[in-house]
Amino acid sequence: MNRLLPHPILTPMLALVWLLLNNSMAPGQIVLGLLLGWAIPLFTLPFWPEQVRIRHRRTLLRFSGVVLLDILLANLKVAWLILGQPRTLRPAFVVVPLDVRHELAISVLANTICLTPGTVSAHLSEDRLSLLVHALDVDDQDELVATIKARYEAPLKEIFEC
Amino acid sequence: MNDATELLLSLLVLAGAIFTFIGSLGLARLGDFYTRLHGPTKATTLGVGSLLIASAVYFSVTGESLSLHEVLVALFLFITAPISAHLMAKAALHLRLTSLTPLPKETGSEASSESSRNP
Amino acid sequence: MSHLVIAPVLLPFLAGVILLLLRDLPMPSRRRIAATAAIGQIVLAVLLLCAVSGGDILVYALGDWPAPWGIVLVADRLAAWMVLTTALLALFALLYAGSGIDRDGRHFHVLFQMQLFGLSGAFLTGDLFNLFVFFEILLIASYGLLLHGGGAHRVRAGMHYVVLNLLGSTLFLFAAGLFYGVLGTLNFADLAVRIAATPPENLGLVRAAGLMLFGVFALKAALLPLHLWLPAAYASATAPVAALFAIMTKVGAYSILRTHTLLFGPEAGPLADLVQPWLLPAALATLAFGMLGVLAATRLTQQAAYLVVASVGTLLIAFGLGTHDGIAAGLYYLPHSTFAAASLFLLSDAIARRRGASADFFKTSGDIPRAGLWGGLFFISAVLLAGLPPLSGFIGKFMILRAALDHSALPWVWGIVLATALLGLIALARSGSLLFFRSHPDKTEVTNRFSPTSQELVPIIGLLALAIGLTIWAGPASNFARAAATQLLQPEAYIAAVLGGAR
Amino acid sequence: MEALLALSIGLLTACGVYLVLRARSFAVVLGLTFLSYAVNLFLFAMGRLAIAQPPVIGAAATSADPLPQALVLTAIVIGFAMTAFVIMLALKSRAELGNDHVDGGGEP
Amino acid sequence: MNLLLAILVPFIGAPFVAYISRRSRAASAWAAAGVALLSLAILLPDLAAPFAGETTLQRLVWMPALGLDLVFRLDGLGLLFTLMILGIGLLVILYAHYYLSQQDSLGRLYAYLLLFMGSMLGVVLSENLIQLLIFWELTSLSSFLLISYWRTRQAARSGARMALAITGAGGLALLGGFVLLGEITGSYELSVVLASGDIIRAHPLYLPALILILLGAFTKSAQFPFHFWLPNAMAAPTPVSAYLHSATMVKAGVFLLARLFPALSGTEAWTYLVGGVGITTLLIGAVVALFKHDLKGLLAYSTISHLGLITALFGIGTPLAAVAGVFHIINHAIFKAGLFMAAGIIDHETGTRDMRRINGLWKAMPHTATLAMVAAAAMAGVPLFNGFLSKEMFFAEAAGAASRLSFGWLLPAAVTVAGIFAVAYSLRFIHDVFFNGEPIDLPRTPHEPPRWMKVPVEILVVLCLLVGILPSLTVEPLLAAAAGAVLQAPLPEHNLAIWHGFSPALLMSMIALVGGVLLYTVRKPLFAFHDHMEKNLNARIIFERVMEMLYQLAHALTARLDTGSLQRQTLLFVAAALCLGAAGMWSSAAPLTGPRTLLPVDGVSLVAALALAAAALTATILHRQRFTALILAGAVGLVVSLIFIKFSAPDLALTQLSVEVVTIVLLLLALYFLPQQSPAESSHSRRLRDASLAMAAGAGASALAWAVLTRPYDSISGWFLANSVPGGGGKNVVNVILVDFRGYDTFGEITVLALAALGIFAMLDGLRLPAPLRDAAGRHWDPDTHPLIMATFARLLLPLALLVSVFVLLRGHNLPGGGFIAGLITAVALIMQYLANGVAWTHARLPAHTHPLIAAGLAIALVTGLASWAFGHSFLTSAFGHFALPLTGEIELASAMAFDLGVYLVVVGATLLILINLGLAHNASHAPQKLENTP
Amino acid sequence: MLNIALVIAFTLVTTAFALTLWRLLKGPSAPDRILALDTLYINAIALLVLLGIQLGSALYFEAALLIALMGFVGTVALCKFLLRGDIIE
Numbered sequence A: 001m002n003r004l005l006p007h008p009i010l011t012p013m014l015a016l017v018w019l020l021l022n023n024s025m026a027p028g029q030i031v032l033g034l035l036l037g038w039a040i041p042l043f044t045l046p047f048w049p050e051q052v053r054i055r056h057r058r059t060l061l062r063f064s065g066v067v068l069l070d071i072l073l074a075n076l077k078v079a080w081l082i083l084g085q086p087r088t089l090r091p092a093f094v095v096v097p098l099d100v101r102h103e104l105a106i107s108v109l110a111n112t113i114c115l116t117p118g119t120v121s122a123h124l125s126e127d128r129l130s131l132l133v134h135a136l137d138v139d140d141q142d143e144l145v146a147t148i149k150a151r152y153e154a155p156l157k158e159i160f161e162c
Numbered sequence B: 001m002n003d004a005t006e007l008l009l010s011l012l013v014l015a016g017a018i019f020t021f022i023g024s025l026g027l028a029r030l031g032d033f034y035t036r037l038h039g040p041t042k043a044t045t046l047g048v049g050s051l052l053i054a055s056a057v058y059f060s061v062t063g064e065s066l067s068l069h070e071v072l073v074a075l076f077l078f079i080t081a082p083i084s085a086h087l088m089a090k091a092a093l094h095l096r097l098t099s100l101t102p103l104p105k106e107t108g109s110e111a112s113s114e115s116s117r118n119p
Numbered sequence C: 001m002s003h004l005v006i007a008p009v010l011l012p013f014l015a016g017v018i019l020l021l022l023r024d025l026p027m028p029s030r031r032r033i034a035a036t037a038a039i040g041q042i043v044l045a046v047l048l049l050c051a052v053s054g055g056d057i058l059v060y061a062l063g064d065w066p067a068p069w070g071i072v073l074v075a076d077r078l079a080a081w082m083v084l085t086t087a088l089l090a091l092f093a094l095l096y097a098g099s100g101i102d103r104d105g106r107h108f109h110v111l112f113q114m115q116l117f118g119l120s121g122a123f124l125t126g127d128l129f130n131l132f133v134f135f136e137i138l139l140i141a142s143y144g145l146l147l148h149g150g151g152a153h154r155v156r157a158g159m160h161y162v163v164l165n166l167l168g169s170t171l172f173l174f175a176a177g178l179f180y181g182v183l184g185t186l187n188f189a190d191l192a193v194r195i196a197a198t199p200p201e202n203l204g205l206v207r208a209a210g211l212m213l214f215g216v217f218a219l220k221a222a223l224l225p226l227h228l229w230l231p232a233a234y235a236s237a238t239a240p241v242a243a244l245f246a247i248m249t250k251v252g253a254y255s256i257l258r259t260h261t262l263l264f265g266p267e268a269g270p271l272a273d274l275v276q277p278w279l280l281p282a283a284l285a286t287l288a289f290g291m292l293g294v295l296a297a298t299r300l301t302q303q304a305a306y307l308v309v310a311s312v313g314t315l316l317i318a319f320g321l322g323t324h325d326g327i328a329a330g331l332y333y334l335p336h337s338t339f340a341a342a343s344l345f346l347l348s349d350a351i352a353r354r355r356g357a358s359a360d361f362f363k364t365s366g367d368i369p370r371a372g373l374w375g376g377l378f379f380i381s382a383v384l385l386a387g388l389p390p391l392s393g394f395i396g397k398f399m400i401l402r403a404a405l406d407h408s409a410l411p412w413v414w415g416i417v418l419a420t421a422l423l424g425l426i427a428l429a430r431s432g433s434l435l436f437f438r439s440h441p442d443k444t445e446v447t448n449r450f451s452p453t454s455q456e457l458v459p460i461i462g463l464l465a466l467a468i469g470l471t472i473w474a475g476p477a478s479n480f481a482r483a484a485a486t487q488l489l490q491p492e493a494y495i496a497a498v499l500g501g502a503r
Numbered sequence D: 001m002e003a004l005l006a007l008s009i010g011l012l013t014a015c016g017v018y019l020v021l022r023a024r025s026f027a028v029v030l031g032l033t034f035l036s037y038a039v040n041l042f043l044f045a046m047g048r049l050a051i052a053q054p055p056v057i058g059a060a061a062t063s064a065d066p067l068p069q070a071l072v073l074t075a076i077v078i079g080f081a082m083t084a085f086v087i088m089l090a091l092k093s094r095a096e097l098g099n100d101h102v103d104g105g106g107e108p
Numbered sequence E: 001m002n003l004l005l006a007i008l009v010p011f012i013g014a015p016f017v018a019y020i021s022r023r024s025r026a027a028s029a030w031a032a033a034g035v036a037l038l039s040l041a042i043l044l045p046d047l048a049a050p051f052a053g054e055t056t057l058q059r060l061v062w063m064p065a066l067g068l069d070l071v072f073r074l075d076g077l078g079l080l081f082t083l084m085i086l087g088i089g090l091l092v093i094l095y096a097h098y099y100l101s102q103q104d105s106l107g108r109l110y111a112y113l114l115l116f117m118g119s120m121l122g123v124v125l126s127e128n129l130i131q132l133l134i135f136w137e138l139t140s141l142s143s144f145l146l147i148s149y150w151r152t153r154q155a156a157r158s159g160a161r162m163a164l165a166i167t168g169a170g171g172l173a174l175l176g177g178f179v180l181l182g183e184i185t186g187s188y189e190l191s192v193v194l195a196s197g198d199i200i201r202a203h204p205l206y207l208p209a210l211i212l213i214l215l216g217a218f219t220k221s222a223q224f225p226f227h228f229w230l231p232n233a234m235a236a237p238t239p240v241s242a243y244l245h246s247a248t249m250v251k252a253g254v255f256l257l258a259r260l261f262p263a264l265s266g267t268e269a270w271t272y273l274v275g276g277v278g279i280t281t282l283l284i285g286a287v288v289a290l291f292k293h294d295l296k297g298l299l300a301y302s303t304i305s306h307l308g309l310i311t312a313l314f315g316i317g318t319p320l321a322a323v324a325g326v327f328h329i330i331n332h333a334i335f336k337a338g339l340f341m342a343a344g345i346i347d348h349e350t351g352t353r354d355m356r357r358i359n360g361l362w363k364a365m366p367h368t369a370t371l372a373m374v375a376a377a378a379m380a381g382v383p384l385f386n387g388f389l390s391k392e393m394f395f396a397e398a399a400g401a402a403s404r405l406s407f408g409w410l411l412p413a414a415v416t417v418a419g420i421f422a423v424a425y426s427l428r429f430i431h432d433v434f435f436n437g438e439p440i441d442l443p444r445t446p447h448e449p450p451r452w453m454k455v456p457v458e459i460l461v462v463l464c465l466l467v468g469i470l471p472s473l474t475v476e477p478l479l480a481a482a483a484g485a486v487l488q489a490p491l492p493e494h495n496l497a498i499w500h501g502f503s504p505a506l507l508m509s510m511i512a513l514v515g516g517v518l519l520y521t522v523r524k525p526l527f528a529f530h531d532h533m534e535k536n537l538n539a540r541i542i543f544e545r546v547m548e549m550l551y552q553l554a555h556a557l558t559a560r561l562d563t564g565s566l567q568r569q570t571l572l573f574v575a576a577a578l579c580l581g582a583a584g585m586w587s588s589a590a591p592l593t594g595p596r597t598l599l600p601v602d603g604v605s606l607v608a609a610l611a612l613a614a615a616a617l618t619a620t621i622l623h624r625q626r627f628t629a630l631i632l633a634g635a636v637g638l639v640v641s642l643i644f645i646k647f648s649a650p651d652l653a654l655t656q657l658s659v660e661v662v663t664i665v666l667l668l669l670a671l672y673f674l675p676q677q678s679p680a681e682s683s684h685s686r687r688l689r690d691a692s693l694a695m696a697a698g699a700g701a702s703a704l705a706w707a708v709l710t711r712p713y714d715s716i717s718g719w720f721l722a723n724s725v726p727g728g729g730g731k732n733v734v735n736v737i738l739v740d741f742r743g744y745d746t747f748g749e750i751t752v753l754a755l756a757a758l759g760i761f762a763m764l765d766g767l768r769l770p771a772p773l774r775d776a777a778g779r780h781w782d783p784d785t786h787p788l789i790m791a792t793f794a795r796l797l798l799p800l801a802l803l804v805s806v807f808v809l810l811r812g813h814n815l816p817g818g819g820f821i822a823g824l825i826t827a828v829a830l831i832m833q834y835l836a837n838g839v840a841w842t843h844a845r846l847p848a849h850t851h852p853l854i855a856a857g858l859a860i861a862l863v864t865g866l867a868s869w870a871f872g873h874s875f876l877t878s879a880f881g882h883f884a885l886p887l888t889g890e891i892e893l894a895s896a897m898a899f900d901l902g903v904y905l906v907v908v909g910a911t912l913l914i915l916i917n918l919g920l921a922h923n924a925s926h927a928p929q930k931l932e933n934t935p
Numbered sequence F: 001m002l003n004i005a006l007v008i009a010f011t012l013v014t015t016a017f018a019l020t021l022w023r024l025l026k027g028p029s030a031p032d033r034i035l036a037l038d039t040l041y042i043n044a045i046a047l048l049v050l051l052g053i054q055l056g057s058a059l060y061f062e063a064a065l066l067i068a069l070m071g072f073v074g075t076v077a078l079c080k081f082l083l084r085g086d087i088i089e
């Protein structure tokens, strides 16, 4: 944005984190938090090669909600699977072709996959065109791919790339 | 602390402990590395998450002010746990650890040549 | 409170930091800064010595926190004596490094000053744990200095030195912890008071702590059988570093003496004279085996290193006698052996440079240029180290022999001290004749013909002059040593100075 | 509880000693690390054991002995510096001597 | 202080003479002679007193507390020796000028000679015994230089070392003896010692002292069995031999016997030891001398023999014998110096000293021959020459003593036999050299030497005759003064006449003369016998064999002890620590367990302890699989942190956690270049041994910990808790201790860290290691250098982590945290960038140098500490206060916080310095491969 | 009620800790052990949070935070080593 305030989103976020850390809303802490929220990005500026632009905040919120819900469900499902008969598991490696290109979007997608139902993103192809996913228990591989693409990739594409 | 809070706390604590336990149980029980990986990275995220919520509630109720710094630990975990899981899976694939399901074809590592050493 | 007590600690630190900040300065300027600091250190050490020579014990409470809770520095005669010895040695080692050795690696001068920081701190501290900290400072600096210049030999010796000293530090912590766990304090004076009042059920623990601490110091002092790290380390260090290291073993000896007289002195009741049964035999063995090493050495630096071992043996025999005269003899002998060994390390480097491929190995080769000069310097240094008359080494041995007269170990002390003196004489005569007497009259093998430089001669002659000065002014020097010994054997004064009305 | 800690200290010491007696620099470094754990715990134990009494004024009615904690902190830092140094020295030694035997001999 | 000055003049003159010899040889000789003359001139005012029986004492205070002042003494004995040292010294200086060839450095010889002269003067003019010993040892040292003068000759080198070893050993024994003597009499000063003869002889330490002193005297005077160094010292240039072996070096030994005569003599031990050794030496020297084909060898053994004679005289112990001893000292010095010089002339002119080749020199050099013959006659004890007089006195004393001793008859018999051989070898010196046919194959054609080369010999020969013919007119006053000083009592009746009438002594002399001539005539078969013996019984060979054995022994013992093995050193250290600890514990009868109330065990702790044990043990067992061991070590570190938390040490837990990770990262960095597995090297028994030792050490640590944990204690810690807030302004007592109460420790601690970093920086400078292309299983590395997902999120985490570290830094004074932990968090956050994005990428985004960071950290700590000086407080005195600022409200600021900031900077700087340089080393290692793979 | 819940929770988490330890020791592969160590860190956080609730002390929070951060870096470094050998190339 500009040299004095390189990351306008980051500053309030860090100030917020500061207040969380201190468990305090004292005015002194708010000032200090803002100060740090301004100073730290200045120092870390070189580490952020490109600007992060988040276009659709509403999509982001919805996506977050979906993910949190999925995490809850996934955990229940995985818990159930672990407590059950390990032999009945049907693990599989599934290749998810990627439409997203943005680095951050790919990373968030991979992370999301890791956080949710019985899946771990195991490998991103060198050309970044596909993601290898290991799933704990799979009925239908295509369905899984479709779910991932629709439920996570699409909103991410919207958030980061449109 | 009223009964409702205590009940909520108890439930949260129990849920957290159970998920933590199940995660480790999966780690101990499951048949190959790839399936074992699912246990802790997921179950424990929620497990520790529940415990952290319990803690936040507890200190907000008992302390003089709102205690939300536990959110930070959760935030950290939610960012880092998937990366760890991803890297561990990647390492396992690289080592071609035996799997219950057929391993995918080369992921690139075997085909690589010395030239890939360049940083 | 006079800041003079802490000044010898802070000056090298300051110099080190300045040198680190100005690390891009041209080398001559850095040398000037380092040398200025070293001279300043001597001035401070002399002032300190003057301040305590009357018998005052100066106490400096860091942060104005009183003992035993805060850390105190204590300057008595012994501490000032050690600081002065170190400062004098350091200046000449530093000057020799200016002949170009300081360019062989990075940060030589910073590490050097910090080594002095650690040494001064160790000599002046009045706190057990703080002694540990300063041991670590002087050790970590010495690791860096030892490895200065690199090379396979140095690295291997460095590995052994580092690992053993890390083990030593571990044992130090065990011992220091045990002291605190049983006695609940870390201040030396306070420890002394509490050790004297140890209840019977804790005697074993305090004894174990004391002996373990002795083990640590014995390792640093290179007391047999814990001396094996020394020959390789000293022989492979660069000359100025080896010269500076001549004081390193004395840190161990100092610590033994300090704890032996203060903590386990005559007032310590059942814990009095704790290490005596261990110290004297080990010291005698150290001298004997050290001198055998001197005899077996195949090159001059190695021989010098074994001479350091032998001198540690001699020094600790003196301390091990435990008597006033013994301690006085040791305290007189200490600076002598330091300067003499250091001069030999420097000299062997200068000689090795001039003997081409033969270096400092004991084999006859072509004549070296200005053999008379180098031979003469070697002769003086050999006389010093063999303890021959008329120089300080002889006086030290004479004092030790005298001090042993009333001791039950008299035959052992005399037998070993005199026999090893002969071995030393034989070995050094052989070294001298092999190094300086050419086997063939023709001058073929001479490779490096450069003439002696002042950077080489000034430090070597300076160190020898210090030892000769110790001879000429043996009266005042030995009187000071005796006064220091008297002070050490009356720990009440130390305790009163440190604890004052606090307890 | 005291017995448990004492035994743990002993075990770490034993493992550390065994490892520093090995011939390869890596094992020695590992051994030194274990010894450092052991001695830090030992030093810490010298303040005796106290549960839920952190030495923070106002945190609890009584307080654990703060001094050993401060000492251990210093010891940890120094131990860290030393470990870092010895690790790098192991590397240097490998480079200079061609193998990782502590005496520079042995097979590479 | 002229005595001191006279002694110092040669020492000061030596370098001057050496220096001036570069100009010209003659100047150097003049200078050397001038030095000797100056020394004499300085003594001149005091020379008369001894003749009146007066003793001059001069004192210079040195170490009075040790009874060690520099005290000088000039009495008759000292005077006699002074005159010999300076007089013969002057003649030798003159002689050497002609003797030494052009290519030999005359200046060096003179310098050594003067050093020796000064040392000898010191010996004979010392009042203090320790001081005497100092000069005594100096004569050994300077004679080492003289004997090894021809440095290229093996014989000179070994001869010098042998002399030094023997006389040096004697000197050490002498030191012991003198210290004992000082202990007996309470003083090292001769005036006291000589007056305490009765006390000394009655003292239980008399015998040890006597033996030690005699060892000194005998070695110096080449008495049997220490005699063998002397012939080997003949490798020295002849002027040196003439000086050392006539008047000076070897005479120091008999000087000592004379000097201490009143204090030590008069006991059976004295008589048998001194007399026995003297007679034996007299005999052996005389016998061997005859068989030496080397001219100087003959003189050497004859010297030994004559020294034996003098020793025997002092051993006999009567006053008259002592007088005779002193007399023979004079006579021997005169004729032996002359003989050596004559031998030197012969050597100089013929180029050889082998009497089997030198024959009939009378024709070529009659003048020299005459001089030599006179001196030889004196040596043989022929009447009218000086040697006869003292020898007669000796024969008389020997005969007289025969009746007083058991087996006393042996004495005159041995003396007579020795006399026979003395006549025979003297005869050989004359006959075999100057007559006996024609020379055989001489390297040079002999003729008379330069005129001035003979002058010293002539002077000496004249003295021989003067003393021999007119003893009472010439030598008597000096002898009386010297003998009086020796006896410290009135002189006995003695008559220095040539004719004493018929007496047993005369008979013995006659037998010796006749027997000697007869013996010489049958010498040839004896030579053959001797040559055979010498091959097998050569003292030099024996000595060198002994020395060789000594070296072998030293080598073997040293090599056995010092194997250069770290494992062995570690083993010794651990064993020593164990022994010391156990010895301390064992000595107490108190039970190990104390009475303190213990905490109950809970399940979590039990499992944690199990985890610790299991992980540590497994790591140890699997240590050869390094990566696995490393992971397990990580688990151990985690449990250790948990222990700290459990037992109320949150600061420690935080520190341990941070350190742990950085350590693992460093270990991984190192492991990359190291083998992934250790070979199985140690044998089963060795592992068993190590395991036993390890278990013992572990048991010891457990026992100590247990003993302390179960005991109550009274510690100083209450004060810290009470003073933390009022005195240090912080609630976190641990932090307040660290930055305030014991801030000095922390000051040192950050220095350690900074130095470690600098040391590592220096060590890694230019380091290149071969980077492995494959992992341990032979697999190629994964091509994905920086996995995208990690790289992305690592950047995201950086500001968060930095925020946390600031948080930890600021709260440290009141709550768990502080500069060190904060520094490590920052470092770890940056390490994360290295891990995710690589060295090059990260480097480009960080300050180029971290040195300033470290320096700034240390400087801040120093300045914070020094600031208190300005307020009249000690170093590191803290200040804190509460300040109200707009917006923020009241905040607390403590100077200790600045100190903590210093700590923070050092930690960050040091950690980064290590990593960056290690990263550079890594990059350097990759570089060659880059080249290889570039098409 | 909360106390009972805490006791049960402690038991469960401790058991989890033990199970994880078992995997750590057993392996069999390096990733297995890394995973176990990572899980051990998570279990430790759970223990700390429980301890904080049990003792009513907020002093354990920083430790939990730090474990989260440090455990992650450790795991990443170990994985990177398996993948690339050189972890900070």
Ligand code: NA
Pocket (backbone or CB within 6 Å): E354, E355, E356, E357, E358, E359, E431, E432, E433, E436
């Ligand atoms: Na002949």
Ligand code: NA
Pocket (backbone or CB within 6 Å): C063, E739, E740, E741, E743, E876, E877, E878, E879, E896
């Ligand atoms: Na302070």
